Amino acid sequence: MRSIEHQDPTMTNQMAGEMAVLEIDSLVRRFGGLAALRQVSFAVNAHEVLGIIGPNGAGKTTLINVIGGIYPPTSGRILFQGRDITELPAHLRCRLGIARTFQIVRPVQGLNLLQNIMVGSLFGRGASLKEARSQSLGICQFMGLSRVDRAIAKLTVLEIKKMEIARALSTQPRILLLDEVMAGLNVDETREMIDLVRQVCAQGVTVCIIEHVMSVIRELTERVIVLDHGEKIAQGPYEEVSRDPRVIGAYLGEEE
Amino acid sequence: MSALPRSRRYQIAVPLALFIVVLAWWHPYAVIEGVQRAGLYAAIALPMALILGIVGIVNLAHGDFLMLGAYLAYWFAVHTQGDPLVAILPAALGLFLLGAVVYRATIKHVIGSSELSQLLLTFGLAIVLQQTATLLWTSQPVSINTEYTSTSATIGSLTFGTYGFVYVAAAVIEFAGLTFFLQRTRLGQAASASGQNPVGARIVGINVDRVYLIVFSISLALAGAVGVLFLTRHAVFPLVGGGLTFKSFCLAAMAGLGNLRGILWCSLILGLAESLVSTSKEYAGWADLIFFVAIVAVILVQSHRRQVT
Amino acid sequence: MAFPLYAGVYLQHTATIILTYLCLALSWDMLVRTGQISFGVAGFFGIGAYSAALTALNLKLDPLLSIAVGGLAAMAAALVLGLTTLQLRGMYFAITTLALTEIFRVIVRNLPGLTGGPEGTVLPSAIFDGDPTKTYWLLLAIALVTIAISEAFQRTRVYFAITSIRHDEMVARSSGLDIFKYAVFVFAVTSAIQGIVGASFAQQYAFVSPEGTFDIDFTLLPIAMCLLGGMHSTLGPIIGALVLGSVAEYLKLQLPYGHLLVYGAVITLVILLMPQGVAGKMKEQFVREQ
Numbered sequence: 001m002r003s004i005e006h007q008d009p010t011m012t013n014q015m016a017g018e019m020a021v022l023e024i025d026s027l028v029r030r031f032g033g034l035a036a037l038r039q040v041s042f043a044v045n046a047h048e049v050l051g052i053i054g055p056n057g058a059g060k061t062t063l064i065n066v067i068g069g070i071y072p073p074t075s076g077r078i079l080f081q082g083r084d085i086t087e088l089p090a091h092l093r094c095r096l097g098i099a100r101t102f103q104i105v106r107p108v109q110g111l112n113l114l115q116n117i118m119v120g121s122l123f124g125r126g127a128s129l130k131e132a133r134s135q136s137l138g139i140c141q142f143m144g145l146s147r148v149d150r151a152i153a154k155l156t157v158l159e160i161k162k163m164e165i166a167r168a169l170s171t172q173p174r175i176l177l178l179d180e181v182m183a184g185l186n187v188d189e190t191r192e193m194i195d196l197v198r199q200v201c202a203q204g205v206t207v208c209i210i211e212h213v214m215s216v217i218r219e220l221t222e223r224v225i226v227l228d229h230g231e232k233i234a235q236g237p238y239e240e241v242s243r244d245p246r247v248i249g250a251y252l253g254e255e256e
Numbered sequence: 257m258s259a260l261p262r263s264r265r266y267q268i269a270v271p272l273a274l275f276i277v278v279l280a281w282w283h284p285y286a287v288i289e290g291v292q293r294a295g296l297y298a299a300i301a302l303p304m305a306l307i308l309g310i311v312g313i314v315n316l317a318h319g320d321f322l323m324l325g326a327y328l329a330y331w332f333a334v335h336t337q338g339d340p341l342v343a344i345l346p347a348a349l350g351l352f353l354l355g356a357v358v359y360r361a362t363i364k365h366v367i368g369s370s371e372l373s374q375l376l377l378t379f380g381l382a383i384v385l386q387q388t389a390t391l392l393w394t395s396q397p398v399s400i401n402t403e404y405t406s407t408s409a410t411i412g413s414l415t416f417g418t419y420g421f422v423y424v425a426a427a428v429i430e431f432a433g434l435t436f437f438l439q440r441t442r443l444g445q446a447a448s449a450s451g452q453n454p455v456g457a458r459i460v461g462i463n464v465d466r467v468y469l470i471v472f473s474i475s476l477a478l479a480g481a482v483g484v485l486f487l488t489r490h491a492v493f494p495l496v497g498g499g500l501t502f503k504s505f506c507l508a509a510m511a512g513l514g515n516l517r518g519i520l521w522c523s524l525i526l527g528l529a530e531s532l533v534s535t536s537k538e539y540a541g542w543a544d545l546i547f548f549v550a551i552v553a554v555i556l557v558q559s560h561r562r563q564v565t
Numbered sequence: 566m567a568f569p570l571y572a573g574v575y576l577q578h579t580a581t582i583i584l585t586y587l588c589l590a591l592s593w594d595m596l597v598r599t600g601q602i603s604f605g606v607a608g609f610f611g612i613g614a615y616s617a618a619l620t621a622l623n624l625k626l627d628p629l630l631s632i633a634v635g636g637l638a639a640m641a642a643a644l645v646l647g648l649t650t651l652q653l654r655g656m657y658f659a660i661t662t663l664a665l666t667e668i669f670r671v672i673v674r675n676l677p678g679l680t681g682g683p684e685g686t687v688l689p690s691a692i693f694d695g696d697p698t699k700t701y702w703l704l705l706a707i708a709l710v711t712i713a714i715s716e717a718f719q720r721t722r723v724y725f726a727i728t729s730i731r732h733d734e735m736v737a738r739s740s741g742l743d744i745f746k747y748a749v750f751v752f753a754v755t756s757a758i759q760g761i762v763g764a765s766f767a768q769q770y771a772f773v774s775p776e777g778t779f780d781i782d783f784t785l786l787p788i789a790m791c792l793l794g795g796m797h798s799t800l801g802p803i804i805g806a807l808v809l810g811s812v813a814e815y816l817k818l819q820l821p822y823g824h825l826l827v828y829g830a831v832i833t834l835v836i837l838l839m840p841q842g843v844a845g846k847m848k849e850q851f852v853r854e855q
């Protein structure tokens with residue numbers, strides 16, 4: 001049952017230069033009458049950490065779902081390493097090198113901690129059971145996850161959040177999409193997570209991070225884009241964007 | 257089809273109308289028979305679609321509750337020597353109460369659990385009903401003959417039974433009644449709200465559990481009443497319900513889950529197709545495949561649509 | 566397992582029937598592990614039975630070879646059906662299979678030239694000339710292969726695939742898993758097992774008919790057995806088959822009408838009272854006590 005459609009390392013090496021890893025072109029996604037994304041365009045450059053911010057309901061999660069192939073866009077295009085992947089099903093996008101976590105964590109209940117992580121390695125990378133096990137153990141060590149044969153019910157919030165990232169990493173992604181992984185963590189845990197994301201990035205993985213905690217965004221990202229009501233209203237370095245009246249307006253609007 | 261824009265609806269309605277006109281000219285008997293069948297199927301499918309749309313459960317025992325209604329009427333007709341149609345109200349009432357009991361005892365406990373449990377539960381209920389009926393009444397088919405069911409009319413050289421139109425009337429009345437209930441009554445509006453968004457409905461103070469109970473009971477009451485009508489023209493036996501459940505689901509799936517109006521149109525299409533095949537001499541035996549082919553086609557179309565929207 | 570050498574014919578017969586149901590129950594459970602329910606076991610059983618009987622009769626195929634053909638025919642049918650319908654899983658798939666047995670029955674009934682129509686077809690002789698001991702060994706071999714496949718599904722990457730599909734399709738897809746491919750694969754394999762079992766049943770009784778071969782027993786009992794023993798494992802269905810299988814014949818004699826009521830009640834009660842099955846419940850208790 002092994003598939004041949006996994007990523008081709010020679011091709012990705014050639015292309016990983018300054019060029020954009022991911023290009024989003026006029027993306028629109030409607031749910032019935034509601035437009036969750038309206039004409040969103042941006043690019044993610046290789047090796048950067050891009051922040052995606054915006055008030056609740058702005059369309060951030062929808063954006064990740066559309067990039068990940070959970071549902072197709074109503075219109076617009078998605079290019080990954082120059083290739084049009086708009087029509088590609090989710091599992092093939094993963095094999096090309098797009099990995100994501102879920103805002104509401106989704107551990108597979110029937111599998112234990114290590115097995116959950118192995119799923120990414122087995123199917124995202126096409127590893128054998130043995131390879132998947134050793135690779136996933138390595139990732140667990142990197143993430144600081146111990147006693148890996150525990151059931152999901154026995155894990156703490158932090159451990160489950162780490163599991164989400166570990167499962168995504170085990171697919172050996174080019175780009176990692178993180179959806180509010182710091183939510184619900186305390187200060188120390190957040191600190192630890194930030195360091196982990198830095199290290200992931202240092203290993204050559206491009207990161208897009210959605211976050212509500214602005215200190216995290218300030219610390220991690222070189223550049224952010226701001227969504228409001230499905231529209232991209234600003235982009236640039238966080239310090240700059242946070243002074244933009246439209247952005248301030250969007251967040252003030254949320255508090256009303 | 258609920259999501260179809262008006263223009264798309266014409267794209268379906270116009271060819272359908274043309275098809276019926278051509279068919280009526282070429283094979284009028286098949287059209288009359290098909291419309292009557294369509295009425296019966298719609299009348300049976302509507303209550304199942306009601307549960308599916310609001311409670312969100314596929315009731316695999318739907319046809320078997322109908323069978324129960326039919327046996328009630330049979331028992332009534334045999335014991336009182338009366339008209340089985342008189343049993344419509346008692347059957348509806350009896351099944352309403354049975355529905356409340358069945359909901360409380362079983363369905364309630366799988367609301368919110370996996371689809372797999374729900375399917376297995378109602379499948380188990382279906383078997384229990386079928387086999388209880390077999391124990392009580394044996395597997396022999398029973399039927400009732402009344403004079404009015406053989407009334408016929410003649411137009412030109414064409415003679416056809418008119419009683420079958422009672423099913424068309426039943427379907428239309430049922431549809432109108434359910435639409436009125438869902439749109440105009442407080443309870444019905446609460447039911448619609450619970451169907452669309454149970455969490456939200458709970459927040460605004462709707463007792464969702466009670467709504468589900470009433471909707472489930474109403475559905476069974478309607479199934480029981482239609483069962484009585486069914487008996488007046490068809491033989492009834494313990495396993496008669498299984499096929500009807502399947503056909504009802506096909507119609508509900510084809511119409512789009514929860515879309516009651518669509519069921520009328522879809523049953524018209526499938527009723528005509530089935531009667532066309534079954535009135536032909538060579539292929540009559542294959543008529544039972546029509547609904548199966550339809551559901552496979554629906555699945556193909558929907559899975560394609562899911563990929564592109 | 567060598568007991569049939571000493572046991573009477575009746576015991577051998579009962580053991581063969583239990584093994585038949587054991588294979589069906591286990592194959593049904595293997596598909597359930599992907600989150601899909603099939604109500605069409607009797608349909609694939611019947612396809613296997615008819616294919617074996619007809620190839621043995623018309624092409625003079627060796628009985629054992631015809632059983633393999635039965636498995637292949639059921640697998641081909643499952644592939645066609647799976648490739649068209651498994652894109653929409655859950656209730657759509659389940660209900661499509663609900664009609665399957667009836668559909669195959671209609672087809673068989675309407676091709677009298679090929680299948681013998683409503684009366685069915687009689688083979689000149691049963692497999693192994695009706696020797697019950699050899700028949701028992703045949704079913705035992707099929708059951709062991711089925712158990713081996715089931716265990717393979719629990720120990721290889723297939724386990725990771727089907728478990729994550731069952732629990733969370735979105736995670737499975739996002740982790741690079743081709744759900745459709747695995748669903749079709751498991752459906753084809755389990756249907757092939759059901760076809761082989763049906764084929765050996767036909768060879769054993771040297772007779773196939775629309776009513777007797779596409780019998781709802783072959784759908785209902787395996788489901789009840791799995792629920793009773795506990796789903797999602799190899800052991801559960803085996804326990805369920807041993808328990809229910811040994812009372813099945815007795816029940817049939819005691820309650821010729823309505824013996825199936827027991828299985829319907831088992832399914833309903835297990836879902837309501839202990840969804841993890843009796844064996845699962847005991848295991849849970851055991852874990853808790855530790």
Ligand SMILES: Nc1ncnc2c1ncn2[C@@H]1O[C@H](COP(=O)(O)OP(=O)(O)O)[C@@H](O)[C@H]1O
Nearest residue numbers: 031034036054055056057058059060061062063
């Ligand atoms: N599957 C869906 N069906 C219908 N509406 C959805 C769905 N997913 C998201 N939405 C709607 O799209 C909008 C954007 O949601 P989301 O992307 O989750 O926002 P964010 O992650 O920025 O908080 C919200 O109004 C939400 O209700």
Ligand SMILES: [Mg+2]
Nearest residue numbers: 060061062103
């Ligand atoms: Mg979100």
